[in-house]
Every structure is written in structure tokens, then in C-alpha cells.
Amino acid sequence: VTGIPDDVAARLDRLESEAALRRLAADYCQAFDDRGLDRFVALWHEDATWELLPGTVLTGHEGIRSAVEGAWGALPATRHLTTNHVVEVDGESGTGSAQVLAFIQAADGTWSQGVFTYTDVYERRNGRWAFARRGAVPHVQAPLPAGP
Amino acid sequence: VTGIPDDVAARLDRLESEAALRRLAADYCQAFDDRGLDRFVALWHEDATWELLPGTVLTGHEGIRSAVEGAWGALPATRHLTTNHVVEVDGESGTGSAQVLAFIQAADGTWSQGVFTYTDVYERRNGRWAFARRGAVPHVQAPLPAGP
């Protein structure tokens, strides 16, 4: 049997796009935390915007590259955990949001944990989904007690 | 090409229903934490049951509305993070469970974190998936240290 009904193709495409965007959000965490520079930059479109924190806005691969290198220089280790990720796909673009629990080590070696809301815009270009924009807003943060 | 084989339609419907239920679980967290009253109540069917904690059972939109308003009055801020969400869809109904990590601020301003298991019953009415029942059981809870 060959040929895909149009409606089936559209529904499969939406489901596959949602899966690709879940993966994008997970890759963001893993690339950031594993310090994969090329892998991290490749998650963004060339003209993408990253608002690391409210008011701190980077644009384009060069800006994103230097910002993430700056973050890695300041923070010895990090772990980001994505939860509540929801996406809304409309053809070649989409929006999404998630809550991210981040474990962050400061330069003095102490750790904190914090919850952030990420608000995203995605675009698919040449068949590849990537961030057009991601912004983070912090909620509760607290130090982690030192181990025994 | 037109026409969808019955089996394909059923498989697409199951995948789409699972996606809708993941979204429902995420929306629950975001609506609760962002204090969107109408948005929160709309996640439940009119005759739904909410067991906030073992033994504390609310029924119907009126009961759910007053319970969530009571919770918001007692707790200055909250953040709920859904993990391990699994669903079992059977046509127009489904069941599910998840572990939720909740960050909760008490009236005195102090924060705690806790893990809960949510056990859910979902129904689809008029094409819309919503909670027929959600119950929460607490596991470990601990205070968050105050920030520096």
C-alpha cells in the first residue's frame, strides 16, 4: 500500500514535531550540563534570542556561544531537569513552556537548587526544529546543605 | 489520497490522547502555580473528584474552586513539577499516575519540598480530556534552607 492520506500525514507530523521539541528541551539541559559547546549552539537558529535571566538577552550564535562559555566559566557544575514541558505546534513554528529544576554550583563550590519557567518559541527550518527564542524566569531558589 | 484505515485512526487517536493527558498534567501544575482560577477549574469535569490529601475530598467545580482558593490563601507560592507520568488510554477514558515534586511556601514565608504520587482518572467528553478524579499521596518532605 502506498500514499498517505493528507490528514494522517498532518497528524503524524504534529506528533513527530512534539517529540522533536521534547528532545530539544532535553538536549538543551544535557548539552549545557555536559558542556558540549557545538552541541549547545546547534540547538538554536542562527538568529535566535536567549534571555538567560530577565533582562539579560543574547542574540545569534556568537552571542549565545559567548554567554554559555561565560556561564560555564562562572559555574563549576550544573544539572538542569526539565518538567511540565508543553508545546503547541502550528506547521513550521511552535511555542512551549516548561518548569526546569536547576542544581547550580557557584564559584565557591557551594550548591543551590532553583525552579525556573522557560518560555520558548521554536521554528522548523529545512526540516530541523530549533529554538528561535528561549527565556527563563526564576522562582524559588535555596542553598543545598553541604554533605556529611 | 483520502480515507484513514480504521487501525491507523485508532493508533493516532491513542497517541494524541496520551499527548493531551501529558498536557493536562502539566497544565494542572502551571494553572495551580500561576493561580489561574478559571484555567485550573477547566481542567476538571463538572462532577470530578479531587482528593488533595488522603481523606480531604472535594467534588464538582464549586468544591474544587473553593479548595484551590483556600490553598492559595494559605500558601503564598508553590511550584509543582510532574515526573514519571504514565497513562493508559481506553477509548473515552483513561487512568494515569505521576510523581510530582512540589515546592511549597508556608504562611510564615518558609519553603519546603516534597514528593507526591498523583493517581488519576481521565474522561473524554465532547472531544475534551479532563480529570474525572485526581488524588495525591505524600512521600518524603523536607524544609528548604533559607538563602544566604
Next chain:
Amino acid sequence: VTGIPDDVAARLDRLESEAALRRLAADYCQAFDDRGLDRFVALWHEDATWELLPGTVLTGHEGIRSAVEGAWGALPATRHLTTNHVVEVDGESGTGSAQVLAFIQAADGTWSQGVFTYTDVYERRNGRWAFARRGAVPHVQAPLPAGP
């Protein structure tokens, strides 16, 4: 209408396999934490390998069974929360990774939390997806303060 185009069948199968693997990762947490021995062992193929911690490797249902019973004997209670789960399915096999936030109670009653990366190999045999291998690497860990 009957008959499924080959391409549609393959795409549905991939989406359904990804859903089955997400469920497998969630079931691992729930079975471990709820101490469902048969349920936990059934998540693994008969010849599977479990690397609980780097260098601690168990093989086969007997090895996995005795290892999980040992863990349950040593740890009064646990809660594992899966995040960032990504999978790559290729027909009857697949790979995946996730970050897991684990709340662990030690024999003395104190609790800690820690983030782990799980790296997985999955296989589908007789239509059933299960672990062929799972390994855990620890990241940050910290004690939980005792409650008030």
C-alpha cells in the same frame, strides 16, 4: 478503508515505541520505589545488565533480583523522578538517556537527594520493550534537612 501504507506503519511504530520506552523509564522508578519485585524484574530482559553505580554491575534476572533486594534492605525508602528522557529507536533496538532526581533514605533514617544520569540500551523481543542495559552515574548529592 483497510491497509496501512508502509511509511505510516513505520512512523506509528516509532512513536509507539518511544511511548513504550518513556513508560519503561517511569515504571522503573515506580516499581523500585513501591518495591514491586516481580514488576521490577519484568522490566529487564533475561540477559540484561544493570550498572547500579559505576563499577557495580549485575547481570540477568537473578543478579538484578538480588541487587534490588539488597538495595531495599539497605534503604528504608526511595523516590526516583525521571526527567530529560530521550530515546533513539531503530527498529527492534534503541538507546536512551535521562536525568533522574532520587530522594534516598539511609538506614539511619536521614534523607539525601541526588541527580543521576541513566544511560540505557533497550531491545524489543516478542513485541515487548525492556532494558538490555541500564547504567547510572551520580552527579550532585546533598542531605535533606530534617523536618521541623
